[in-house]
Amino acid sequence: MTTLSKSKEEMLDPSSTDMRLPSWSTPGSCAALSEVIEAARCALPADVLDFLEGGAGEERSLRENQEAFRRWNFVPQVMSGRGMPDLSTSFLGIPLAMPVLTSPFGADGLFHPQGQCAVARANAAEAVASIVPEAGTYSFEAVAEAAPDAARIAQLHPMGSPENFVTMLHRIEKAGYHAVCITVDCPTAGWRERDLQDRFGSDITTMISGNYPSDGPNRPEDVFGQLFAHSGVVWSWVQLGDLMNETSLPWIAKGVITGADARAAVAAGADAVLVSNHGGRQLDGVPAALDQLPEVVSAVAGRVEVALDSGIRRGSDIVTALALGANVVVIGRLAAYGLAAGGESGVRRVHQLLRAEMLTVLTLLGAGGVAELGSSAVRANFVL
Ligand SMILES: Cc1cc2nc3c(=O)[nH]c(=O)nc-3n(C[C@H](O)[C@H](O)[C@H](O)COP(=O)(O)O)c2cc1C
Structure with a gap:
């Protein structure tokens, strides 16, 4: 089992910069x-890097x-004027x-002591939005306080007691x-063999969540158990x-990859769908999120906005996703x-490089902006 190398107090010290470069x-x-x-790979212990980079099963969906x-x-x-x-x-x-938005990725304190607080500050500086994880090292309130001007969305798992879920909606x-x-594709954690072999996270206390202090009214076991x-x-x-009627906030269904599920999400009242296979970390063998994007875009038929994550590694990937119908992408x-x-500053650099590319x-495409991108900007190099 992996334990955090720092105490929680040290991890939560906002003055810590800890540039492990x-x-x-x-x-x-x-x-x-x-x-x-490459800098991240140098900075992280091997098992934490496996947790970050790994996928489920044979990692087919991760590669796809x-x-x-x-x-x-x-x-x-050319010569578009x-x-x-x-x-x-x-x-x-x-x-x-x-x-661009940033994904909810939990256990963020394992990557950097300031975790999602640093992500939110970077996002505020670059005018993009955070999706802050329920399983994050910092609570929703702490991330909000760290970057009050940041555009932020809170992520929840639909599990555990309905009362706890509604309490969380009100806190948010x-x-x-x-x-x-x-997050609708995660009723249990995927079969992640790198983590199993590393004995990583085999004790839920490894995954400290700032949203569920162990002495608080909502025990972490409620969701993480x-x-x-x-x-x-x-x-x-x-x-x-029904439970989402308890809030007036708009909501996104994250983890939809079929037209049928996208229609069900819209019928349940979702305001957006996030086409995602959880970065290949949940059900191995499902198709790539990008391959499913046209089916979902066609199913929702403009009734809700569509986001895409899973596999974005460069600026040109974002352009491809938008050309195939995504309104925005999410990077994990x-x-x-x-x-x-x-x-x-590392997260800011990612945004700056994505923007420049x-x-x-x-x-070079001759496009005036992201709003203009459509399917005519791309062509499949496989037989449809
Ligand atoms: C280390 C790590 C932790 C994650 N934790 C969560 C989580 O707590 N909740 C969630 O909805 N998704 C979680 N995800 C999935 C991401 O939100 C996102 O769907 C995925 O990373 C997108 O694929 P990409 O990494 O290829 O961009 C996690 C992903 C990673 C890499």
């Missing part, structure tokens, strides 16, 4: 995302997520400088969150829809790599 690099000097990733982007070519228009591409957009009414409202993200015990009741869309491991490489790709 290789001597040859600082986040600002990383010229490409591959250098950020990235390979799917390579199945599409760009179709440029257009100016600097406009990356700005919005999602659920939240203005964004570019179509009170802490000034703009929306709620419900089910997550890690491989046994529990899977909620229905009807139950979830890329943001975690940035965090591990250098805390707030997107601007280059859109200019």
Whole structure:
């Protein structure tokens, strides 16, 4: 079993910068995302890196997520006469400088002592939004306090007691969150063999959640016991829809990869769907999220906004996802790599490099901005 190398008090010390970088690099000097990733790999212990990078089962879906982007070519228009591409957009009414949010990734204190607080500050500086995890090292309130100006969405698991779930919704409202993200593909943790072989997280106390202090009224076992015990009741869309009536905040269904589930999410009242296979960490063998994006876009038929995560590793991947119908993308491991490489400045560097590459790709494509992107910008290099 892995234990945190620092005490929780040390991890929660906001003055700690702890730049665990290789001597040859600082986040600002990383010229490409591959250098950020390399810096993160140098900074993390082997089992924490496995937890970050690994997937479920044989890791087929993990590999597919990235390979799917390579199945599409760009179709440029030269001499377009257009100016600097406009990356700005919005999602659920939240203005964004570019179509990017950061994923809810839990156990964030293992990557950097400031965890999601550093991510939220980086996001505020780059005008993108955070999805803050229920299983995060810091509570929803602490992340809000660390970056009061940041656009933020809180993520919850639909499990445990309904009373606890509603309590969490009210806490999220009170802490000034703009929306709620419900992770629907995780009624139990996936079969993650790297973690099993590393004996990582075999004790739920390894996964400290700032939202459930062990002496508080809501014991971590309520949610995390089910997550890690491989046994529990899977909620229905009807139950979830009813409970979501307890808040006026808009909500996203995260982890939908079929048209049928997307229609069910809309029927339950979701305001957006996040096409995601959890970065290949849940059910191995499901298709790449990108491969499922057109089916979901067609199923929701413009009734709700569509986001995509799983496999985004560079700016050109974002352009492909938008061309295939996503309104925004969500980055998981890329943001975690940035965090591990250098805390707030590492995450900022990830955003800056994504933005710069997107601007280059859109200019070379002849696109005036993200709002203009459509299916004519890409062509499949496989037989449909
Ligand atoms: C280390 C790690 C922890 C994660 N924890 C959560 C979580 O607590 N809740 C959740 O909904 N998704 C979680 N995810 C999944 C991400 O939100 C997201 O769906 C996934 O990382 C996207 O794929 P990508 O990493 O290829 O960008 C986690 C992902 C990683 C890498």
